[in-house]
Amino acid sequence: MDSRSWWVLEPDPPEHGLPDDLRARDRFGGRDCGWVAQMRPFVRHFTRPGQCVFDPFCGFATTLLAAALEGRQACGIEIDADRAALARERLRRHGVDAPIAVGSLPDTAPPRAIDLCLTNVPYFGCRWPQDDTQGAAAAGQLYLERDYAAYLERLRDIFHGVRAALPDGGFCIAMVENVVIDQRMLPLAWDLGRLLGGLFVAHEERLLCYPREAVALPAATTRGDRSHEYALIFQKARETICIASTQAELQAIEQAGFAFELYGSFARWLQRGDADSPRLPADADLLLPDDEARFNQLLHWLHERHYQLSLWGEPILPPVRLQQLRAHWYLRAQRRDRLGRLVRLDLCLASQAAEYLRGQPDSAR
Ligand SMILES: C[S@@+](CC[C@H](N)C(=O)[O-])C[C@H]1O[C@@H](n2cnc3c(N)ncnc32)[C@H](O)[C@@H]1O
Numbered sequence: 001m002d003s004r005s006w007w008v009l010e011p012d013p014p015e016h017g018l019p020d021d022l023r024a025r026d027r028f029g030g031r032d033c034g035w036v037a038q039m040r041p042f043v044r045h046f047t048r049p050g051q052c053v054f055d056p057f058c059g060f061a062t063t064l065l066a067a068a069l070e071g072r073q074a075c076g077i078e079i080d081a082d083r084a085a086l087a088r089e090r091l092r093r094h095g096v097d098a099p100i101a102v103g104s105l106p107d108t109a110p111p112r113a114i115d116l117c118l119t120n121v122p123y124f125g126c127r128w129p130q131d132d133t134q135g136a137a138a139a140g141q142l143y144l145e146r147d148y149a150a151y152l153e154r155l156r157d158i159f160h161g162v163r164a165a166l167p168d169g170g171f172c173i174a175m176v177e178n179v180v181i182d183q184r185m186l187p188l189a190w191d192l193g194r195l196l197g198g199l200f201v202a203h204e205e206r207l208l209c210y211p212r213e214a215v216a217l218p219a220a221t222t223r224g225d226r227s228h229e230y231a232l233i234f235q236k237a238r239e240t241i242c243i244a245s246t247q248a249e250l251q252a253i254e255q256a257g258f259a260f261e262l263y264g265s266f267a268r269w270l271q272r273g274d275a276d277s278p279r280l281p282a283d284a285d286l287l288l289p290d291d292e293a294r295f296n297q298l299l300h301w302l303h304e305r306h307y308q309l310s311l312w313g314e315p316i317l318p319p320v321r322l323q324q325l326r327a328h329w330y331l332r333a334q335r336r337d338r339l340g341r342l343v344r345l346d347l348c349l350a351s352q353a354a355e356y357l358r359g360q361p362d363s364a365r
Helices: 020-025 036-046 062-069 081-093 130-134 148-165 188-197 243-255 264-272 292-304 322-328 350-358
Strands: 006-008 052-055 073-078 100-102 116-120 171-176 179-181 184-186 201-209 228-235 261-263 284-288 308-311 331-336 342-349
Touching: 020 081, 036 062, 036 116, 036 171, 052 062, 062 073, 062 081, 062 116, 073 081, 081 100, 148 171, 148 188, 171 188, 188 201, 188 228, 243 284, 243 342, 261 264, 264 284, 284 292, 284 350, 292 308, 292 322, 292 331, 292 342, 308 322, 322 342, 342 350
Parallel strands: 006 201, 052 073, 052 116, 073 100, 116 171, 284 342
Antiparallel strands: 171 228, 179 184, 201 228, 261 284, 308 331, 331 342
């Protein structure tokens, strides 16, 4: 893989494309089948020979074939049983042994241990044949999702499953483009980027360009030919916070009159100091009194300072009920400054933490 942020791809040689007879058997005419050539550089760069590449939306097994051609193992999940059968047939013709499970994450697990997730997401607004709305494939088929927010939520659940399956340090690469439906543009690539940013650490992007003849447009017309895609590169990694900014923020919270106690890894790190624990903390845990009104005042204060507030990755705005907070254990407040430095505060109730800590060894306190 080279350093250019955009690549112009060469179409696949015929022997790597989806065979015509298999394309003809697909209800969708294989319209959403990608290119092997688009996947190979990522397979080479992000895995070693023998490691396993996983595609949670494996379709016609294009990613799996790319992995096999690069000497890697592969496995996939596909929700449509007929598609999975076509994909197996395609792999069989190439002599590739790569298991494909029918179903969907998180309920269906990857068929083997994985090292890299490399995928092309099913696009929102795709006109999947309507006769399938009654079929078994309908449940969970993202092509049939009618609501954009629900579609994004499902994607988040699925990538949550990817995160759980990846080893620490493993990469998750998703190919996606912004879509135009009835002349309305949905920023799907950017929404997916934001969503993946809540689960992984963003690393890079590549713009994949598919060569096409350009046509002149009448003045002031904006229509494009959608011949590019983003490859969004994320990593399952532990992002550490900026100690100096976190300390400055904690001081500001105190000065604003909010009482809290520090505990957990950040408190321990402060006690022991830099030299003994080179592993920087990933958050600062704050214990707060069980006072709903005061808790919400703090949330408003943080919100005004441009903190993003979330419960288990789901964005939230005050007021928050203490009951809701107890069910999630903590509320996350995070912000980034203009140097990209992260402050991440996990707010939880002192009473609940005391209950939890009673069951823990001393070293965890
Ligand atoms: C863009 S296509 C993938 C094509 C694949 N990259 C290829 O070139 O062979 C997306 C696939 O995701 C599948 N899909 C949709 N919803 C799914 C879900 N919830 N879980 C797993 N697969 C799903 C669709 O049936 C479709 O085959």
